[in-house]
Amino acid sequence: MATGARVRTTTIRVRDHFVNARFGRTARERFRAAASPDLRAALTAPGNAWVDFRLFVEASELVCSMFGGGDIALAREIGRFGAETNIGTWRGVVHRILSPRMFLGIAAGLWSHHYDSGRLVLEPVDEATLRMKLLDFPQPHLTHCLAIEGWIERTIELGRPRSVKVRKTACRLDGGAACEILATWE
Numbered sequence: 408m409a410t411g412a413r414v415r416t417t418t419i420r421v422r423d424h425f426v427n428a429r430f431g432r433t434a435r436e437r438f439r440a441a442a443s444p445d446l447r448a449a450l451t452a453p454g455n456a457w458v459d460f461r462l463f464v465e466a467s468e469l470v471c472s473m474f475g476g477g478d479i480a481l482a483r484e485i486g487r488f489g490a491e492t493n494i495g496t497w498r499g500v501v502h503r504i505l506s507p508r509m510f511l512g513i514a515a516g517l518w519s520h521h522y523d524s525g526r527l528v529l530e531p532v533d534e535a536t537l538r539m540k541l542l543d544f545p546q547p548h549l550t551h552c553l554a555i556e557g558w559i560e561r562t563i564e565l566g567r568p569r570s571v572k573v574r575k576t577a578c579r580l581d582g583g584a585a586c587e588i589l590a591t592w593e
Contacts, residue, residue: 411460411524411545411546412459412460412522412523412524412525412544412545412546413457413458413459413460413522413523413524414457414458414459414460414462414463414521414522414523415455415456415457415458415520415521415522416449416450416452416454416455416456416457416458417455417521418463418489418521418522419446419449419450419458419462419463419466420449421485421489421492422466422467422469422470422485423435423438423439423450423466424488424492425470425484425485425488426438426470426474428488429474429488430474434474437473438469438470438473438474439451441469442465442466442469443462443465445458445459445462446462446465446466446469449462449466450466457523460522460545460546460548463548463550463551464550464551467482467485467548467550467551467554468550470482470485471550479549479550479553480553482549482550482553482554483553483554483556483557483560484557486553486554486555486556486557486558486559486560486561487557487558487560487561488557488561489554489557489558490557490558490559490560490561490562490565491561491565494562494565505566506566507537507562507563507566507568507592508529508531508537510562510566511529511537511539511559511562511590512529514527514562515527515528515529522544524543524544524545525541525542525544525545526541526542526543527539527540527541527542527555528540528542532589535568535591535592535593536589536590536591537589537591538576538587538588538589538590539555539559539587539588539589539590540585540587540588541555541585541586541587541588542585544586547578547579547580547586549578549580552575552578552580552586552588555586555588556573556574556575556588557573559573559588559590560573560590563590563592568592568593569592569593570591570592570593571590571591571592572590572591572592573588573589573590573591574588574589575587575588575589576588576589
């Protein structure tokens, strides 16, 4: 069943790397064994292909059920892990030069490298507050919102700011016009 959105396999593989880093190689083997054949192929195939968004949801929910006692909040930790993994060796340079607003603006511009639909729009509120809206994404899912929220939080924390607070303020799943996340920092 197609959801209308596709995601890159590298984005899905963050879940696989998260399991390996947090719970070990044996846990990752169990995770892969529990995955559907389509998800297993996305986790292990070389390259960076486009696959149906349902595999992102499956991978996220599977991690949460296997390693989070069913608590979907673990998806936020996966997002935080992804932020650290993605920044890599550029961390020091990027965060010394760019403000959180500038860095997140660049990241929002790279949305289409990870997803084939939707867009992340930034709306500055003041110098230390930023509202982000996920617009035009065909099918919202809580694991996706939580992962994005965690990614934003950790991305800001990796830089100079202190006292970072990130929270969802609206969600299409709750009837909102868009999924919105508010980030504040000192």
